[in-house]
Amino acid sequence: MAGGSAGKITVLHGPNLDRLGTREPEIYGTETLESVNREIRALAESLGYTIEIRQTNQQGEMIEHLRWADGDSVGIILNAGAWTHTSLALREAVRGLRVPAIEVHLSNVYAREPFRRTSVIEDLVAGKILGFGKESYLLAVRAIDSLHRRKTRRP
Amino acid sequence: MAGGSAGKITVLHGPNLDRLGTREPEIYGTETLESVNREIRALAESLGYTIEIRQTNQQGEMIEHLRWADGDSVGIILNAGAWTHTSLALREAVRGLRVPAIEVHLSNVYAREPFRRTSVIEDLVAGKILGFGKESYLLAVRAIDSLHRRKTRRP
Amino acid sequence: MAGGSAGKITVLHGPNLDRLGTREPEIYGTETLESVNREIRALAESLGYTIEIRQTNQQGEMIEHLRWADGDSVGIILNAGAWTHTSLALREAVRGLRVPAIEVHLSNVYAREPFRRTSVIEDLVAGKILGFGKESYLLAVRAIDSLHRRKTRRP
Amino acid sequence: MAGGSAGKITVLHGPNLDRLGTREPEIYGTETLESVNREIRALAESLGYTIEIRQTNQQGEMIEHLRWADGDSVGIILNAGAWTHTSLALREAVRGLRVPAIEVHLSNVYAREPFRRTSVIEDLVAGKILGFGKESYLLAVRAIDSLHRRKTRRP
Amino acid sequence: MAGGSAGKITVLHGPNLDRLGTREPEIYGTETLESVNREIRALAESLGYTIEIRQTNQQGEMIEHLRWADGDSVGIILNAGAWTHTSLALREAVRGLRVPAIEVHLSNVYAREPFRRTSVIEDLVAGKILGFGKESYLLAVRAIDSLHRRKTRRP
Amino acid sequence: MAGGSAGKITVLHGPNLDRLGTREPEIYGTETLESVNREIRALAESLGYTIEIRQTNQQGEMIEHLRWADGDSVGIILNAGAWTHTSLALREAVRGLRVPAIEVHLSNVYAREPFRRTSVIEDLVAGKILGFGKESYLLAVRAIDSLHRRKTRRP
Amino acid sequence: MAGGSAGKITVLHGPNLDRLGTREPEIYGTETLESVNREIRALAESLGYTIEIRQTNQQGEMIEHLRWADGDSVGIILNAGAWTHTSLALREAVRGLRVPAIEVHLSNVYAREPFRRTSVIEDLVAGKILGFGKESYLLAVRAIDSLHRRKTRRP
C-alpha cells in the first residue's frame, strides 16, 4: 500500500455508547469509548486505512452519517446499540448502502434480555461480530480489510 | 511464548461441511474444506498455537469431540451447521465447557431462511462471528488469541 | 375560487425520502424528491391551493410540523416512511389533529417485507393511497380537495 | 383523445354492495350504488375511457368477470368487499391478471374491525385507495388513467 | 372384470383450473385442461374404469358433484384449488363420503406461499399426491385402482 | 293475536344440511331435514306465526335470503353450517339486519373440532342455541316468540 | 304426569348473580334474581317438575351443589358466571356428571369482552343457550324437559 491509504473505514457508535466505562461496567468494562477508539484507529492505520469515528444519540444523525460514509469509505462498522433491535428508519438507511457494513456488539447480546435477539439490520449487513468487548471492533476492522482485499484483489 | 506453543485451538465442523466447494457454491463458494483448514492452520501456527480440526456428520461424535477439546485446548471454534438451530444435546455439551467456544458461520445466516435465526448455543458461547466465508474462521482464531492473551496477561 | 386560495395543503415527507432518485431506484424510481415536489405543487395550485412541503429525518421535527400544519392547513399528506410502521410518538401527534390527514406511500408496501404491513397511524387518517409512485401524492391532493369541497360545500 | 376511446376500464363491486345506501348508512352513506356508478362513468368518459361496471354476490361470477376484464380492459377497479379478507380463490384469479388492478374500499377499513386489516390480494394489485367514500373509486379511475398514460407514453 | 367396467372414477377440478395453459405457465405449464383430461381418461380406461370429469368455479356445485360421485363412483380425485386451503363447507362435504377421495395438486404447494401449506381436507382423504404436474392425476388414477383392487380383492 | 298471524319467522339452513339423516347419523341423527322442518312449522303455527324455511348450498343465495327475510319477518333462525366459522360475506349480511337473528346448531359444536369454536356472526345475533338436535330449532322459535312479545308488549 | 313429579331440575347461579337488577342494568336488566327464579319455578312446575335453585359466590359450594344435584335431578341448568371462563376445578366437577347439564348466560357473551368467548365447560354440557336474558333459563327448562322426555320416551 506504498504511498497512499487503502481507503477510509467509518465506525459509527449509537446511543448511550458515550457512557462506556461508567455504564454497567460489569457488562461493558471500565474502558472509555475514547480509549477503545484509539485502539481501533491504531489497528486500522497499521493496516493502511484512514478512519473516521462518530458517536451520536440522535437517530437522524446516524442515518446521515451512514449516507456520507457510503460515499467515501470502503466499509462501515456499525454498533447501533439499542436502535439495532427496532429502528426501521435505520434499516432503510442501511439497505441502500453500496459499501459493506458490519454489525458489531461489545457484549454477547444473545446471553442477555430476549429483545436483544432481534436485529432489524442483520440481514442487510455483510456479517456480524459480537461478544468480544472492544476486540469485536478490531475483528471488524480486519473483516473489512479482508473484504476490501478480496474486491481489489490485493494479497 | 519463546520455545513452546501458546496452547491448542480446536476447530469443529458439523454436518454437510465435508461437501464444501460442491454444495451450493453460490452460497458457500468453491473452496474445499481442506483448503479452508489449511488457512486456519497457517494463521493459528503463525500466532503460536497448535491446532486440531475435526469434521463429523455424527452428532454423538461432535459431543465427544467437545468434551475432549475442553480438556486440552485454550479455545474451541464451532461451526455446528444445521445442528446449531435445534440440537439441545449439543447445547448440553457446550454448556459444560470450561474453555471459551466461538460460534462461527460461513454465510450470513440472518439473510437466509428464518429457521437459521435460531441458535440453541448462542447464549453459551463467548461470541459469534458470521458472514465472512472462510474469513469467519480466521477472525475466530484471532478472537481466541485475544481471549487467551487477556487471560494469561500476555501483551 | 376567484380572488383567493382555497386554503393550504401541507405535505410531509419522512426519513430517507431525501435520497429519492438514488436509493433503490428499482423500487422508488429515478426521479428526485425535488421533481416530485414540483408536480405536487403544480397540481395543488391548479386546484386553487397553496402548498407547503417539508422533509425531515428528525422524528421530533415531524411531530412539530404536524402540529403547525394542523393550525393553518385544510389537509395534510403524510408519507412517514419507516416511522409509519412503529412510531407511537408520531401516532400520538396524528391522533390529535383536527384537519384530515392522508397516509401515502410511493410503493405498494403490501408487496414487500412483512413489517411494512403494519401502520400505526392508519386507523387515524382519513384514507390511504399507495403503490402509484409520485402519482400517490397527486391523488392525495385530489382527495383533500374532495374532502375540503364536501366540507365547504363547494361544487 | 380525439377519434376513439383510450380503452375500457372495468369496475367490479363485490358482495352486499348492492345494498349501498340502505346498509349501515352511518358508515357507507346514503347514496345508492347506481348513483355512485353514474359518477364513476362520468369521470371515466371525461378522461376518454369506456367503462363496464358489475356487481355480484356470487364469487364464481367475480372470478369470471376478472378473466373477461383481463382480456379487454386497460385496468380493473376492484372492491371485493368481504371477500377481500379471506378468499384465496379470488386471489388466484387476481394473480393471473395481465392488466393492473386497483384495490378500492369505501370506508377506512383500518379504522374498523381487525379482520378488515387483512387483504389476500393487496400484494398482487398495483395500488390501493381507501377511506374516501365514492371518491375512492374516482381516484382509482385517475390512477388507472395515469398508469395507462405512462405505459402508452401519452402526456 | 371381464366384459364390463371396474367402476367409475370421478375427477373434480376446482376454481381457476379452466384457465390451465394460460394462467402462470411457468408454474402450471402450457398444456390445457382439456389435454390433461384426455390423458386421465386414457389411463383410466386402459385400467378398465369409466371416468367422469368436472370443473367448476362454483363451490356449491362442487359440493353437489361430491355427493353425486359418492353414490356412483369407486373413488374421487379432487383438486379443489384454492378452496383446499380454507373452505370448511367443502370439508363437510368430503367428510361424509363413503368412497375414498384423493387430494391432488399440480404444483408442489409446499414450495410456494405459506397459505398453501394448509389443507382443510387432508385429514379426511385417503391420500395425497402433489408436485408432478398432470402426472399427479395419473398417479391418483393408479392409486384408486390399487385401493379398489385391494377392496375387491382383484389381483 | 285474534284473526291474524303474529308475523313471519324465517328459518335458513346452510350447506350440506339437505343431507340430514344420511350424513354422519351418529352426530346428526337419522331424521331428515323435511321431518325437522315439519316440527318447526307446527310449533311456529301453534304460537301464531307463519313460517318460511329455506336451504341452500350457495352462499350468495343465503345472503339474499337474509335480505328478503329482513324485510318481512319478525325474526330469523340461522343455521349457517360450515359458513358460520369463516364467511365474512355472510357476516356482512347479518350485520345489517334490522330484525333479530338467532344462531342455531344441531350438535354441540364446542365438543367437536376446534375450528367449530369460531363463529363470525355470534357477536351480531341476538342469541345462540346449540346442542339439542332438532330441539335447538324449536327453542329458537320460542326465543323469537319471546323477543317479539317483549317488543310488542304482548303477554 | 298424573300423581307425581316428572323429577327435579336444579338451577345453579354463580358469583355476582345475587346482584342482578342492580349490577350494570344496561346489560343485565332491572329484574332481580328472585323475580327471575319465580318465573323459572313457574314454568318448571307447569311442566311437571320440582325445582331447586341455588346461588353462591363460593366456588367450592358450587362444586358440591353439582355433586348433590347429580344424585337427585333429571338435569342441571348452570350459569357459572365468571367461573365459566377459567375455573378448571368447576370443569372437573361438571365432567363427572351423569345427568345432562345446560350452560346458560343472560347476555350474549360473544358480543362483549374477548375473555367471555372462552368456556371451560362448554364441551362437557349437553347444550348452550345464551343472549335472551331470563328467557335463557326458561328455554333451558324446556330443553331439559325435551331431553328427559326423549330418554323416558314420554310424548
Place this chain on the structure above:
Amino acid sequence: MAGGSAGKITVLHGPNLDRLGTREPEIYGTETLESVNREIRALAESLGYTIEIRQTNQQGEMIEHLRWADGDSVGIILNAGAWTHTSLALREAVRGLRVPAIEVHLSNVYAREPFRRTSVIEDLVAGKILGFGKESYLLAVRAIDSLHRRKTRRP
C-alpha cells in the same frame, strides 16, 4: 435538613406533552403543562426539595437529561409518553441510573389501546403511578420524598 434543600428532584416530560390542555382534553383535561408544573414545583418546595422540569420531543435529549439528572438529583419522575411503549434506547438510559426513577402517566393507560399496556422501562423503575391526572406527578413527588427519607433515615 435545617437551612438547606433536601436535594433536587428532576421531572422529565416526553413527546406531545407540551400540547397538554389542547390535545384530547376529554382524556388529558384542559390544564396546561405550565400549570401542572407549577403545582409540582409548589409541592416539591414545600417538602424541602429544589426541582428541575424539562419537556422534550427529541428522544436523544431525554436520554441526555436522564444522564445529567442522575448526577445531581435524589430522584427522577419520568413520563416518557409514547416512548414508554417501545423505545429501547430510553430503556438503556434508564437502566444505568443510580438514583430511583418513577414511571408516571396522566391517564390510566390500561383502560386505553392495547399498545399502552407495554412499558419497556417498568421493570427498571422503583415504582409506577398512573391514572390520577396531574395528581400522578404529585404522588410521585411524595414517593421520592419517602424513598429519600428512608435512605437518609430522616423521619
Place this chain on the structure above:
Amino acid sequence: MAGGSAGKITVLHGPNLDRLGTREPEIYGTETLESVNREIRALAESLGYTIEIRQTNQQGEMIEHLRWADGDSVGIILNAGAWTHTSLALREAVRGLRVPAIEVHLSNVYAREPFRRTSVIEDLVAGKILGFGKESYLLAVRAIDSLHRRKTRRP
C-alpha cells in the same frame, strides 16, 4: 374537616397478605400487616377519613367486601394479591362499583415473574400505584383524598 368525617376509605388485602413480615422478607420486608395497617389508619384519620381494613384468603369474601364497601365508602384501596392476575369473578365485582377503586401492590410487579404483568382489573380502576412497599398504600390514601376533593370541590 371540623365537625365530621370526610367519609370512609376501605382497604382490602387479598390472599397471603396475612403472612406479611414472614413471607419472603427480601421482597416484602419484615414489617407485619398489622403495622402497615396502623400507618394507613393514621394517615387516613389525619386527612379526616374513617377507615375500614380487611384481609381475606377467601375470594368470595373479597367479592362481598367490595359490594359492602361500594355502599358506604368514598373510595376503595385494593391489593388483590395473586387474584389480580387471573380472577374474572373479582373483575366482575370491581366492574360494578360506583366509587373509585385503586389497585395497589407492595412490590414492583413488573420487575418479577411474567404472570404478574397481567391484571384483570387494571382497566376498571381509577389508577394504579405500585413498587413503594407500604408507601404504596399511603399514596393511595392520598389519591382517594384527591379524587374525593375534586368531586366534592373541597380545596
Place this chain on the structure above:
Amino acid sequence: MAGGSAGKITVLHGPNLDRLGTREPEIYGTETLESVNREIRALAESLGYTIEIRQTNQQGEMIEHLRWADGDSVGIILNAGAWTHTSLALREAVRGLRVPAIEVHLSNVYAREPFRRTSVIEDLVAGKILGFGKESYLLAVRAIDSLHRRKTRRP
C-alpha cells in the same frame, strides 16, 4: 430414631378428590380416598413418620393448610387437582414454604387434555411424581423420607 417419630409428613388433597372411586373410575380407579389414605399412612408409619392428611374443596383452606404444615412437618405431599393448572394464589403459598413439597398426580396428566400440561407450582416443588395411581403418593412418601435422611444425615 429410637423411641420417637422421624417427624410429620403432611398430605394435602385438592378439589374433587373426595369423589375418588366414583368419579371417572376408568381414569382414577375404584378405590376410595379413604382406602388410599390408609395405605399412605401405613407406609409413612412403617418408615417412622407420623402423618396428617387433609382434603378440601376450598382454595383458601388449602392455602392455610400449607402454612400450618410448613411449621410442623418435614415435607408436604401435594395433589392440588385442577388448582395445579391455574391457581396463582396457591403458587404464592407454595413459594414461601421452608420444607420441601412434592407435586403428585394419580393419572399421567400429560396423556390427557392440554390444560393439564401446565402446572403453576412445578418450578417451586422439590420434585414431581405422576401416573402411578395411589402408588404416586407412596413413592412421594419415600421421596420425602429420602430428602429428610439426606438432610439429617441418617443412613
Place this chain on the structure above:
Amino acid sequence: MAGGSAGKITVLHGPNLDRLGTREPEIYGTETLESVNREIRALAESLGYTIEIRQTNQQGEMIEHLRWADGDSVGIILNAGAWTHTSLALREAVRGLRVPAIEVHLSNVYAREPFRRTSVIEDLVAGKILGFGKESYLLAVRAIDSLHRRKTRRP
C-alpha cells in the same frame, strides 16, 4: 432403452421402519419392510430401472446415502420417518441434491398427530405421495419414471 438399464432409483427408509409389520400394525399393516422392498424392486425392474434400497436408524448415515445416491441415481425416494418433521441437517443434505427426490409416507400423516403436519424437506422435493401404504412407494417409482422420461424425452 434397448439392452440396458434406464438408470438407478435409490430408496431410503428412515428410523424405525425396520420394525414394519410389528410396530403399530393397525396403522402400518402387517407386511414387513422386506416384503415391501420386494414389490418396489419388482416394479422398478419391470420399468427398466435398477434399484438400491437402504434403511438406517443413524441420521448421519442417511445424509451420506443421500450424497452417494445423488451421484449415481436418476431419482431418490425418501421416507425419512420422524426425521421428516424436525431434522434440519437432513434438510441441508436434501437441498444440495441434483436429482429429484420424492417424499413418501406409508400412512396419511395429516390424519394423525399435529407434529406430523410439518415437513422440513417438503419444499425441496419434486413432489409428495402419502397415505397409500406400500403403494405410496410404488407410485413414487412411477413418478420418478415419469420425471426421467420427460427429461430424457423418452415416450
Place this chain on the structure above:
Amino acid sequence: MAGGSAGKITVLHGPNLDRLGTREPEIYGTETLESVNREIRALAESLGYTIEIRQTNQQGEMIEHLRWADGDSVGIILNAGAWTHTSLALREAVRGLRVPAIEVHLSNVYAREPFRRTSVIEDLVAGKILGFGKESYLLAVRAIDSLHRRKTRRP
C-alpha cells in the same frame, strides 16, 4: 417368585449422562454415573429383579436399546436427557413399546430453562418422576415393581 428373578428391568441413560459428577455439579451433584448405577442395581436386586443399564450418546443406539428391552424386560426406566425435549424418532420408538416405560430426570426440569418443559414422550410413558437426583431412578425401580406386581397379582 421362589427361586428365580421377577424379571429384568432396563435402565437407559441418554446423551451427556456419562459426564455425571463432573458436568455442572451444582445441578447434578458430584456422584458419578457408575456410582448411581450401583445403587440402582442394588435396589433392583433386593426386590428380586435382574437389571441391565446402558448409556449412549448415539440416538440410533438408544432406539435399538429400546427395541431390545421391549422384548426381554418387565419395564424400562428412561432418562433421555436433552433428546426428551425434541426427538420425534425417539418418540416413535417409545410409542411402539409393549412394556411400561418411566420417564426420569435427575433435576427438577421445570425449575430450569423453558425448553425443558417440553417432553415429546411424556404422553406415552406410564409415569414420570423427577427432581430427586439419583433417588429419581430408585423411585422408578419401585414404580416398575409396583406396576409389575399389579399385573402379575403378586402381593
